[in-house]
Amino acid sequence: xxSAALPRLIAxxxxxxxxxxxxxxxxxxxxxxxxxxxxxxxxxxxxFPEVLRGVVAAWIERYGRLPIVMAGMVGSRNGxxxxxxxxxxxxIADLAARVVRIPFDGADVLxxxxxxxxxxxxxxxVMRGEETKIAGAGIATGTIVTPGTHSKWISLRxxxxxxxxxxxxxxxxGALKDHTILGKLAEEPEDPAGFVRGLxxxxxxxxxxxxxxxARTSVLLGDMGGPEVGPYLSGLLIGSEILNGMALDRPAGExxxxxxxxxxxxxxxxxxxxxxxxxxxxxxxTFIAGLARILEAANGPAS
Amino acid sequence: xxSAALPRLIAxxxxxxxxxxxxxxxxxxxxxxxxxxxxxxxxxxxxFPEVLRGVVAAWIERYGRLPIVMAGMVGSRNGxxxxxxxxxxxxIADLAARVVRIPFDGADVLxxxxxxxxxxxxxxxVMRGEETKIAGAGIATGTIVTPGTHSKWISLRxxxxxxxxxxxxxxxxGALKDHTILGKLAEEPEDPAGFVRGLxxxxxxxxxxxxxxxARTSVLLGDMGGPEVGPYLSGLLIGSEILNGMALDRPAGExxxxxxxxxxxxxxxxxxxxxxxxxxxxxxxTFIAGLARILEAANGPAS
Numbered sequence: 001x002x003s004a005a006l007p008r009l010i011a012x013x014x015x016x017x018x019x020x021x022x023x024x025x026x027x028x029x030x031x032x033x034x035x036x037x038x039x040x041x042x043x044x045x046x047x048f049p050e051v052l053r054g055v056v057a058a059w060i061e062r063y064g065r066l067p068i069v070m071a072g073m074v075g076s077r078n079g080x081x082x083x084x085x086x087x088x089x090x091x092i093a094d095l096a097a098r099v100v101r102i103p104f105d106g107a108d109v110l111x112x113x114x115x116x117x118x119x120x121x122x123x124x125x126v127m128r129g130e131e132t133k134i135a136g137a138g139i140a141t142g143t144i145v146t147p148g149t150h151s152k153w154i155s156l157r158x159x160x161x162x163x164x165x166x167x168x169x170x171x172x173x174g175a176l177k178d179h180t181i182l183g184k185l186a187e188e189p190e191d192p193a194g195f196v197r198g199l200x201x202x203x204x205x206x207x208x209x210x211x212x213x214x215a216r217t218s219v220l221l222g223d224m225g226g227p228e229v230g231p232y233l234s235g236l237l238i239g240s241e242i243l244n245g246m247a248l249d250r251p252a253g254e255x256x257x258x259x260x261x262x263x264x265x266x267x268x269x270x271x272x273x274x275x276x277x278x279x280x281x282x283x284x285x286t287f288i289a290g291l292a293r294i295l296e297a298a299n300g301p302a303s
Numbered sequence: 304x305x306s307a308a309l310p311r312l313i314a315x316x317x318x319x320x321x322x323x324x325x326x327x328x329x330x331x332x333x334x335x336x337x338x339x340x341x342x343x344x345x346x347x348x349x350x351f352p353e354v355l356r357g358v359v360a361a362w363i364e365r366y367g368r369l370p371i372v373m374a375g376m377v378g379s380r381n382g383x384x385x386x387x388x389x390x391x392x393x394x395i396a397d398l399a400a401r402v403v404r405i406p407f408d409g410a411d412v413l414x415x416x417x418x419x420x421x422x423x424x425x426x427x428x429v430m431r432g433e434e435t436k437i438a439g440a441g442i443a444t445g446t447i448v449t450p451g452t453h454s455k456w457i458s459l460r461x462x463x464x465x466x467x468x469x470x471x472x473x474x475x476x477g478a479l480k481d482h483t484i485l486g487k488l489a490e491e492p493e494d495p496a497g498f499v500r501g502l503x504x505x506x507x508x509x510x511x512x513x514x515x516x517x518a519r520t521s522v523l524l525g526d527m528g529g530p531e532v533g534p535y536l537s538g539l540l541i542g543s544e545i546l547n548g549m550a551l552d553r554p555a556g557e558x559x560x561x562x563x564x565x566x567x568x569x570x571x572x573x574x575x576x577x578x579x580x581x582x583x584x585x586x587x588x589t590f591i592a593g594l595a596r597i598l599e600a601a602n603g604p605a606s
Contacts, residue, residue: 116524121507124520150484150516166520167512171483179478180471181453204424207547208511209470209540213453217427217469221419237512244510 007031009067010056011291014074015039015129021055023066024288032059040079048080049104060105067299068104069291071112072129075100085116085126089160092135096297112294117163125166127152129287133258134161136290137281142253145245145278147238147263149174153245156253165248167241176212177233185219186233187226194228195266198235199273202243211236238270246276258283310334312370313359314594317377318432319344324358326369327591335362343382351383352407363408370602371407372594374415375432378403388419388429394463395438399600415597420466428469430455432590436561437464439593440584445556448548448581450541450566452477456548459556468551470544479515480536488522489536490529497531498569501538502576505546514539541573549579561586 008026012019017039023032034055043051056068075083083100095115101108114128130146134154137144144154149170155162177183194215201211215232218224224232255278257267264280271278311329315322320342326335337358346354359371378386386403398418404411417431433449437457440447447457452473458465480486497518504514518535521527527535558581560570567583574581 121503122526123504123507123514123517124524124526125516126520126523165509165513166516167509168483168516169512172479172512172515175478175482176475179482180474200424201426204426205547205551206468206470207543209472209475209544210468210547211426212475213428213469213471214426217419217429220429221427223425223427240510241512244508244513247508 007059007063007066009069009292009295010059011288012052012055012068012070012074013072013129013287014070014079015072016041019051019055021052022284022288023059023063024292028285028288028292030284030288034059040073040076043080048074052104052109065105065107067295068109069112069295070109071132071287071291075111075113076128081111083111083113085114086131088115088117088163090115091160092293092297095131095135096294099294099298110295110298112291115161115164119163119165125164127164127166130154130164131161132290132294133281133283133286134290135293136286136288137256137258138289139254139256141251143245143250143255145255145257145259145267146283147257147259147267151241153248153250155248155250157251162251165245167244169237169241172208173234173237176237177230180212181216182212182229182233185216185226186229188230189227190230191225191227192231194224194231195235195269196273197224197228198232198237199239199270201232201236202239208236208240234266235270238266239274242267242270242274242276246274254279256281258286260284310362310366310369312372312595312598313362314591315355315358315371315373315377316375316432316590317373317382318342318375322354322358324355325587325591326362326366327595331588331591331595333587333591337362343376343379346383351377355407355412368408368410370598371412372415372598373412374435374590374594378414378416379431384414386414386416388417389434391418391420391466392463393418395596395600398434398438399597402597402601413598413601415594418464418467422466422468428467430467430469433457433467434464435593435597436584436586436589437593438596439589439591440559440561441592442557442559444554446548446553446558448558448560448562448570449586450560450562450570454544456551456553458551458553460554465554468548470547472540472544475511476537476540479540480533483515484519485515485532485536488519488529489532491533492530493533494528494530495534497527497534498538498572499576500527500531501535501540502542502573504535504539505542511539511543537569538573541569542577545570545573545577545579549577557582559584561589563587 011022019038020035098113100111115131146152151167154164314325322341323338401416403414418434449455454470457467
């Protein structure tokens with residue numbers, strides 16, 4: 001039996017709406033996945049051990065007790081245990097030093113804390129889950145972008161997270177598409193030509209609240225079709241995020257974007273339209289690599 | 304009997320959700336108001352004459368047939384009759400020349416058209432209702448601001464509307480406050496201290512999608528209370544509108560803001576915080592003055 005097939009740890013990505021556990025090999029390959037619609041919002045106080053048991057019991061029975069490492073909103077105030085944020089600037093060693101150990105069926109489950117940051121104005125920012133992707137991205141100096149409901153732009157220098165900035169890109173998209181006048185105009189199936197128009201609009205004057213209105217008037221005056229409205233809004237918001245992100249005081253070095261699926265397609269199109277070179281990383285591989293690295297820093301190298 | 308009490312016209316502000324008819328004296332005073340929750344969205348095709356009759360019949364019976372002048376979304380595609388937009392640059396005479404006359408009980412009702420504008424990039428913008436306030440604002444050169452769901456910043460030079468820019472300030476506020484993560488944090492009754500914080504955030508980096516997230520993190524880390532969240536968002540959006548509006552290529556001359564109630568209070572606080580001098584006009588008086596002026600331009604001076 002090749003050692004490649006031997007599991008080394010169970011990686012758990014436990015967010016607001018979803019729980020995903022992965023059986024990971026010594027080489028970092030995902031051997032099996034067990035997921036459930038049991039995000040932290042659906043778990044009553046005290047119910048976390050039972051939910052985790054449900055997704056990992058078969059593996060433990062088969063392979064014995066493996067290290068279990070969790071990251072995400074499971075460490076928030078409404079999660080299993082609140083893991084206090086590590087404050088930026090913070091290294092992977094700082095994250096590992098703040099890992100919370102939760103007793104679970106006779107051993108400990110490791111919970112990775114989030115990161116917090118205060119900018120020069122004193123405004124705070126926070127993340128939970130993305131810190132693990134930072135640890136797995138494998139760059140020492142540069143910018144890491146994690147697109148999503150609340151996208152993050154993270155500045156990394158010599159292995160230290162200097163700070164980061166959140167953008168409510170996905171959250172704005174959902175609210176504006178369904179709950180403003182644009183919602184009455186948007187039609188399915190979507191026409192991706194609208195995305196390119198939205199990117200162009202992001203570079204014009206007046207800001208988001210003006211350029212979003214451009215979708216309404218363009219449809220009203222027959223310049224654009226209803227199927228372009230949703231992609232236009234997406235292009236406008238992603239374009240705006242990228243322009244604001246690029247304007248941040250960031251370290252030199254490459255820009256790495258951790259995204260797959262539609263996020264990867266959209267961000268790739270946007271960065272390319274703006275003439276910005278980026279490299280994409282797979283979110284799940286990056287998460288796994290990050291958890292393994294944090295586990296190693298917390299426990300010393302695995303035997 | 305003093306002539307001041309003699310009605311001269313019936314002014315009708317007929318929008319998406321509300322119908323408001325005003326009996327107006329020769330001197331421009333509002334003698335009586337008749338309103339109904341019969342915005343154009345609630346009126347079936349062909350039902351407009353009957354709804355209008357319901358609100359003006361008593362006046363016509365008492366005073367005989369008076370001129371009736373309407374403005375607002377009643378002239379849109381989903382209104383009584385579609386009044387094609389007058390294109391900017393446009394003067395009050397241009398508006399008057401495009402007034403639509405609709406037969407109504409043996410005479411004509413006058414319907415004021417909206418304005419459209421295409422900026423240098425070709426992006427269109429439109430208004431219906433605000434053009435009447437422009438006509439009534441009584442300035443020849445300057446900027447007129449009409450706060451609301453879709454605020455407008457209007458450039459006027461020598462009596463000609465050169466162009467205008469819409470901001471979805473109120474529309475964004477409603478969608479973001481109720482349908483993003485901020486909605487879960489906002490508490491009533493509101494604390495107006497949040498408005499000042501939001502204004503300050505509008506001047507910082509990262510744009511709306513970043514600075515809006517600041518409300519979430521500030522509450523999470525105990526810097527701000529839930530009652531400040533709604534006012535913070537309001538201050539951020541109004542502040543952003545004003546900063547983007549001031550950055551427009553605008554004519555010299557004063558800035559006139561047509562607003563009352565909470566809009567007036569919020570915009571007054573925002574302009575003052577930014578050190579910008581503005582003058583406020585009452586929306587209803589300005590609307591009435593504008594309709595009278597357009598009627599005069601369309602018909603010649605009233606006898």
